[in-house]
Amino acid sequence: MKRMLKRIFIIPNALFAILLLAQLLPNKPYRIEDRPLYTVVLAAAVEAVLLIVSLAVKKDRPRRVISDVIGCVFAFLIFWVLATIKFDLPGNAKQAVFPPPGAVFEKFAVDFAPMLINVRDSIFLILDGYLIGVVTAIPLGLFFGWNLRIGDAAGYLTKFFSSISPLVYIPYAIVLLPTFRAASVFVIFMATFWPTLASTMSGVLNVEKRIIDSAKTLCVGRFTMLFQIILPAALPQIFIGLYQGLSVSFILLVSAEMIGARSGLGYYVNNYANFGNYTSALAGVITIGVVVAFITFLFNLLQRFLLRWKQQ
Amino acid sequence: MVGKIEIKNLSAEYADKNGKFTVLKDLSFNIQAGEFVSIIGSSGCGKSTLLGVLQGLIAPSAGGAYIDGEKITAPGHNRAVVFQHYSLFPWMTVQKNIMFGLKQVRDLSRAECSEIALGFIEKVGLKGFEHKYPFQLSGGMQQRAAIARAMALDSDILLMDEPFGAIDAKNRSKMQELLLSLWDNEKKAKTVVFVTHDIDEAIFLSDRIIMLTNSLGQIAAEFEVPFPRPRVHSTIRETPGYVSLRNKLMSLFYDENPGAAAGMEYTI
Structure with missing residues (x-):
């Protein structure tokens, strides 16, 4: 039981939570509209994979590799959403080149x-x-x-x-x-x-x-x-x-x-x-x-x- | 009986980056069909080159080697070979290795190949390892498999180039006994040419020992080994004449090879 808990309290899971919280921050005015729902759905799907892998995969090394990769994905998504629609780091002129994540993921559904x-x-x-x-x-x-x-x-x-x-x-x-x-x-x-x-x-x-x-x-x-x-x-x-x-x-x-x-x-x-x-x-x-x-x-x-x- | 080997005025060269060296010069001797002969000598004396000529992998520069009167020019079905390393193909399992050898040399169906292979796997004590790859086996087990393949080919002649050279002493003794029991129990009397630098091994296995000089590969001495068969390690040392034969070989070996004594390999 303790070992199972240890497999849940890992950094990638924390990053997932941070990603969800980041969605709640107010948006800056942005040329491309974000679709946070798509980010959340995609992240939740990835999180589901992470949970299944954490609990079901017995071998240490593949489990760690998968959870590390997923952790990196979450970290990148957090950076992406903060840098674009939440804080608008690149500045207005470049907004068209840097769409927010939700807008991109929407294309997966649409296309x-x-x-x-x-x-x-x-x-x-x-x-x-x-x-x-x-x-x-x-x-x-x-x-x-x-x-x-x-x-x-x-x-x-x-x-x-x-x-x-x-x-x-x-x-x-x-x-x-x-x-x-x-x-x-x-x-x-x-x-x-x-x-x-x-x-x-x-x-x-x-x-x-x-x-x-x-x-x-x-x-x-x-x-x-x-x-x-x-x-x-x-x-x-x-x-x-x-x-x-x-x-x-x-x-x-x-x-x-x-x-x-x-x-x-x-x-x-x-x-x-x-x-x-x-x-x-x-x-x-x-x-x-x-x-x-x-x-x-x-x-x-x-x-x-x-x-x-x-x-x- | 077939499997008689004649070596007539054989000269052979060994070539590498530094040029060509004559390692065998005008060597002549015969091996009877069904005889077990060891060739001993220090490294560089040409014993492996001699075996290479018998295998058909090295072309002599003069003279030649003959099997039942026919000159050796290429590898042939009448000879099977066991090397010290890499006799087996690493990408084939033990059984596949033996079956592959059989398929090349003998005209048999797949089922027959499989059956013969399994039979020899059992004989060399590798039952249960038939589907293992060579890298999964110890050095001794790999050589057992290599011997099984060579035996399965059912050739007249078995050529062995220091096959137990890389195996630890205890396993080496076991392998020597295994080889002898396989050789004794074969229906067909096989001629064996066994290259080694281990005097005890040569005495234990052979009917005759041929010692080469350590330059220009000529015969330094020849010894009959008259001890009765079947031989086992536990009793051979007590056989009358064993100690004197061994001493004679030792002293000659070091006379011929003054440098070898420094290696401490054969201290008495």
């Missing part, structure tokens, strides 16, 4: 259906570019790293190419590829291909020689050597490139969807920012953040599963 479509389209766009990048880069990396043994030269070349921003290719992609979407996919593909190729090649070159010898003494065929020995042995390093590719893909999403896209999170943010509607643009930015966090979480699960044979 829920189109936002889902945007999320779906963006994920498909990234998935297309990313998967094409991965399925081409890994076999090529295995091939270059293993067969040609020109690892050093190829290593410098991939470093050269991966240091070029994929945005540079946009005009060429638009001219050469049949559709705007193909050009967007191409940007994501380039963001994925080079880091994955580089990490696969260095992974192959760093495979423990004694493992290769062990496989050779079993007389494995070429194909088996490449895909059942070299690939899994290099996988820990390949994942470094895969992760880098994923991060850069999301960073470039907004730019990729500048190329004639008619939907998608990047398009949504671009579109509203261009018209000065930062309330909606911020809602899009937050959605991108949540999607990225969720996909990174899934990526880590996959990585943990595929590398379960390695001492963590």
Whole structure:
């Protein structure tokens, strides 16, 4: 019982209370109207998650991580509401760029259906570019790293190419590829291909020689050597490139969807920012953040599963 | 009987960043089919290079090694290998490792592979660990699994490169007894070439010991080990002739390797 109470009297819960109290402060005159109800509903939902996690999760570390993250979210929301509508810190001139939190969260409710479509389209766009990048880069990396043994030269070349921003290719992609979407996919593909190729090649070159010898003494065929020995042995390093590719893909999403896209999170943010509607643009930015966090979480699960044979 | 090894005028080089070194020069000897032979010598004497040639991983610079009259040019199905480290693939469980080996070498169905693998897992005392990954096992258990894989391949020849070199003394004795009991009980008489720098280990296991000189890898001496089998550690020391053989090997080992005495590894 005492331990349960100890799990309730934690700073994130106090921050939730402060956030609610902050809503009661008088509003300054502000260009964008706040919708405190949306802030309260959203915060209450997050608080519910926090309470369930505090009481139900037995392991210390994940519980602490989740409650700390939620605590940071509450702290940020408090700062946000105080800095905008309660005290108007930036000054009137900048009010349009700094909407109060409730106004932004209202967009989630109002724009829920189109936002889902945007999320779906963006994920498909990234998935297309990313998967094409991965399925081409890994076999090529295995091939270059293993067969040609020109690892050093190829290593410098991939470093050269991966240091070029994929945005540079946009005009060429638009001219050469049949559709705007193909050009967007191409940007994501380039963001994925080079880091994955580089990490696969260095992974192959760093495979423990004694493992290769062990496989050779079993007389494995070429194909088996490449895909059942070299690939899994290099996988820990390949994942470094895969992760880098994923991060850069999301960073470039907004730019990729500048190329004639008619939907998608990047398009949504671009579109509203261009018209000065930062309330909606911020809602899009937050959605991108949540999607990225969720996909990174899934990526880590996959990585943990595929590398379960390695001492963590 | 198959598994006869002939080494004829074998020379081999070892190459690293500093250049090429001749580590074996004009070496010749034979190993009978079904014989258990240990190669001993201090580190750098070329014993691992010799085993590399037998594995087919190192090409000789002159002469060659022959199995039943056929020159070794590549790894082959007639040989199974146990290394000191990394014999097993870390991303496969114990059972998968053995099954993978079987699939490469023998033409068997999946069910047969699985059955043979489980049989050898039991024989080496790893029952209950078949679904563990190598990192979840101790060094000794990993080598048990590596031996199980090598045995399951049912090859004519077993090549072992200091397989117990990284295992503590107590477990090493157990592993030696396990290896001998597996070898004795196999239907097929396997030829074993066992590289070690441990004199007691060589005496305990072998029919014959070949000691290499510590430069240019030539034969310093050869010893028959006539002790009866099956051998166990608790009684072998009392076997007549054990002490004198051991002393002879020791003194020769240190004569040949004046530097090795400083290592204190074989103090009497």
